[in-house]
Amino acid sequence: MKLDHTNAGLATRKLQGGWTCLFLRKFKHTAHMEEIRAEGVTKRFGNVTALNHVSLEIAPGELFFLLGGSGCGKTTLLRCIAGLETPTEGKVFFGERDVTQLPTHKREAAMVFQSYALWPHMTVGQNIAFGLEERKVPKNEIKRRVDEALAMVKLEGFTKRGIDQMSGGQQQRVSLARALVVRPKCLLLDEPLSNLDAQLRLEMRSEIRRIVKENDLTGVYVTHDQAEALSMADRMAVMDQGVVVQVGPPEEIYRQPISSYVAGFIGETNLIKGTALEGPKVETPTATLVSTSSIEGWSPPPGAPVILSIRPEAIEIVNPAEATLSGKIIERIYLGSIIQYTVELGDGSVMQVTEQNPQIIRSPGEETVGLKISRKDITLLER
Ligand code: ATP
Numbered sequence: 001m002k003l004d005h006t007n008a009g010l011a012t013r014k015l016q017g018g019w020t021c022l023f024l025r026k027f028k029h030t031a032h033m034e035e036i037r038a039e040g041v042t043k044r045f046g047n048v049t050a051l052n053h054v055s056l057e058i059a060p061g062e063l064f065f066l067l068g069g070s071g072c073g074k075t076t077l078l079r080c081i082a083g084l085e086t087p088t089e090g091k092v093f094f095g096e097r098d099v100t101q102l103p104t105h106k107r108e109a110a111m112v113f114q115s116y117a118l119w120p121h122m123t124v125g126q127n128i129a130f131g132l133e134e135r136k137v138p139k140n141e142i143k144r145r146v147d148e149a150l151a152m153v154k155l156e157g158f159t160k161r162g163i164d165q166m167s168g169g170q171q172q173r174v175s176l177a178r179a180l181v182v183r184p185k186c187l188l189l190d191e192p193l194s195n196l197d198a199q200l201r202l203e204m205r206s207e208i209r210r211i212v213k214e215n216d217l218t219g220v221y222v223t224h225d226q227a228e229a230l231s232m233a234d235r236m237a238v239m240d241q242g243v244v245v246q247v248g249p250p251e252e253i254y255r256q257p258i259s260s261y262v263a264g265f266i267g268e269t270n271l272i273k274g275t276a277l278e279g280p281k282v283e284t285p286t287a288t289l290v291s292t293s294s295i296e297g298w299s300p301p302p303g304a305p306v307i308l309s310i311r312p313e314a315i316e317i318v319n320p321a322e323a324t325l326s327g328k329i330i331e332r333i334y335l336g337s338i339i340q341y342t343v344e345l346g347d348g349s350v351m352q353v354t355e356q357n358p359q360i361i362r363s364p365g366e367e368t369v370g371l372k373i374s375r376k377d378i379t380l381l382e383r
Helices: 005-014 018-032 074-082 124-134 139-152 168-180 198-214 226-232 250-255 260-265
Strands: 036-045 048-058 063-068 089-094 109-112 186-190 218-222 235-240 243-248 270-276 281-283 288-290 305-310 316-318 325-334 338-345 350-356 368-372 379-382
Touching (some): 036 074, 048 074, 048 235, 048 243, 063 198, 063 226, 074 186, 074 218, 109 168, 124 139, 198 218, 198 226, 235 250, 235 260, 243 250, 260 270, 260 305
Parallel strands (some): 063 235
Antiparallel strands (some): 235 243, 270 281, 281 288, 325 338
């Protein structure tokens, strides 16, 4: 049974008593949210394998990000989910429905593009109504739903405006409204904020998250921008060469990356090559460091080549006598709330160090500084 979204909201508000409300909320959610599942999806374009046996489960109502370097396959995966590409092998499910061969408009998913893909000669209202007219929805219902969609993106009253009279940010809201007006269960977003300036991007991050959550949508979002992903995602998948290499919530991907690729891709990090000693100890060119394994239960055999990942903000500048490593500051960038130092170690390698709320501004020069890093912040990775 499908419960109308608006009615469900009303019913919830009219009823008194926590238990009944909770039941209705749950009921409302299960009626609208949809799980998205990729099972062994491979996509080949001639001899290029864009996706190589990708399996993913995106929970109902989740805002899920696909991240990775250029050409890793994230857009192809999103397009397979949207029905704009057909997998060479494997299946895509929406809930229990196998949608692999289903055309886009039958999937109850709507896509938002980087380019907005709006018609410049039409008004805001005409752009949003287009999908409903195609579906032969009656005129008075179209009007109601266009107004409803505009309210969701906070553009009430803009129906008659020409697209060319809207700012970049407003155009992106219109493209969101056009996606929402068909009442999709899944919202698929392909770098939706890339064409906006820095300030608007920040504003739209929370707007898109609000829209996904308020409308009980399952969202899949492709981006290059790791800050966007860290700040918005419930969970994310990091991809490399057509393969999903790690899936998890932002804090897990950031704090426990399973490879130097993931560590380097999400946030800044210092990567130090070394050789495994006994237990968690690693010999590096300048010191023996005690590390924490990135994968529970995994430790490399002594003599194995390994890599250590240390985030710049996990390093404290201290007196050399109390330090884990020592070196000389060779560069400083003062940014007000933080200061970034480049420190050269004894073997000529460099470490990036970030200090929050800097009280002392150190100058590049001859003085030796100590770097203190706690063991939990030295992540041991396979090389
Ligand atoms: P970007 O961040 O640069 O957009 P991406 O991670 O989204 O990259 P995809 O666009 O999915 O990567 O492309 C994955 C691989 O598949 C690339 O090598 C790309 O050149 C190739 N590819 C994608 N679409 C096609 C196509 N229609 N025909 C041929 N090759 C394609």
